[in-house]
Amino acid sequence: MNYNNIYVNTENGISTLVIDRPKKLNALNRETLEEIHQAFKSFKEDKNTKVILLTGSGEKAFVAGADISEFADYSVEQGADLAASGQEKVFDYIANFPKPVIAAVNGFALGGGLELAMSAHFRVASTNAKLGLPETSLGVIPGYGGTQRLPQLIGKGRAMELIMTAGMINADKALEYGLVNHVVPLEELMDLAQKIAGKILNNSMVAIAKAIDAINANYDHTINGFEREIKKFGDSFGTEDFKEGTSASL
Numbered sequence: 001m002n003y004n005n006i007y008v009n010t011e012n013g014i015s016t017l018v019i020d021r022p023k024k025l026n027a028l029n030r031e032t033l034e035e036i037h038q039a040f041k042s043f044k045e046d047k048n049t050k051v052i053l054l055t056g057s058g059e060k061a062f063v064a065g066a067d068i069s070e071f072a073d074y075s076v077e078q079g080a081d082l083a084a085s086g087q088e089k090v091f092d093y094i095a096n097f098p099k100p101v102i103a104a105v106n107g108f109a110l111g112g113g114l115e116l117a118m119s120a121h122f123r124v125a126s127t128n129a130k131l132g133l134p135e136t137s138l139g140v141i142p143g144y145g146g147t148q149r150l151p152q153l154i155g156k157g158r159a160m161e162l163i164m165t166a167g168m169i170n171a172d173k174a175l176e177y178g179l180v181n182h183v184v185p186l187e188e189l190m191d192l193a194q195k196i197a198g199k200i201l202n203n204s205m206v207a208i209a210k211a212i213d214a215i216n217a218n219y220d221h222t223i224n225g226f227e228r229e230i231k232k233f234g235d236s237f238g239t240e241d242f243k244e245g246t247s248a249s250l
């Protein structure tokens with residue numbers, strides 16, 4: 001598929017989605033969000049896509065936020081619609097995606113950019129990364145899940161401080177907070193992400209989809225996560241992967 005603001009490369013089971021508006025520090029305008037949604041819809045059907053890596057183009061930014069120029073004159077209703085449709089089509093869609101999604105944070109991850117990275121199942125970062133939710137400095141609050149996912153990942157007090165101060169943390173602090181799992185120099189970032197994806201590919205993708213669902217249940221107040229785990233554990237016994245995996249192991 002042809003996109004204007006992103007590009008996708010699929011090789012050896014790994015699809016890399018690059019957000020490609022480097023002159024605007026990869027800021028998320030409406031068209032980019034729609035293209036990300038379309039790309040993820042294709043990944044769902046594509047048998048060659050088993051793991052997805054999400055990163056930004058250039059050496060400066062992962063994503064510097066939602067495109068401020070687009071919503072400067074929005075009304076209350078338009079603001080709410082922007083957040084609702086973004087959450088549904090991109091941020092929740094990625095968080096609940098049945099294939100692993102790893103964000104490779106290669107620079108600024110601000111506002112919607114950090115929210116995008118937090119929607120991924122986990123994150124790795126380069127040493128030059130800077131992460132934050134500066135929305136309150138613009139008179140708004142994070143609208144793509146940031147007020148929910150940031151405290152889940154780093155704890156309430158740290159999230160409160162980061163959002164209230166509209167500050168940025170560097171990669172080392174993000175590592176200390178558990179916001180990212182690993183930090184490496186920029187030139188090693190994609191190799192690291194590929195290496196982790198390669199380890200995931202050794203395992204059952206059917207089981208991994210069930211694990212994503214069960215882990216996410218912990219963050220959904222309408223679901224009992226332990227019951228969801230029992231159900232998904234049981235379902236595993238009916239899969240070819242289980243039969244193959246256990247007989248090979250035995």
Ligand code: COA
Nearest residue numbers: 023024025027064065066067068069108110111112134135
């Ligand atoms: N929306 C739209 N455009 C953005 C953007 C955003 N979120 N972030 C950066 N850009 C654009 C700039 O307007 C500039 O475009 P121009 O060259 O046409 O003027 C270009 O990207 C480069 O940004 P610039 O500010 O010149 O780079 P810098 O190195 O001086 O600063 C940042 C980098 C990330 C600190 C700064 O761009 C910034 O604060 N961006 C906004 C971050 C933000 O508030 N995000 C949350 C939005 S809710």
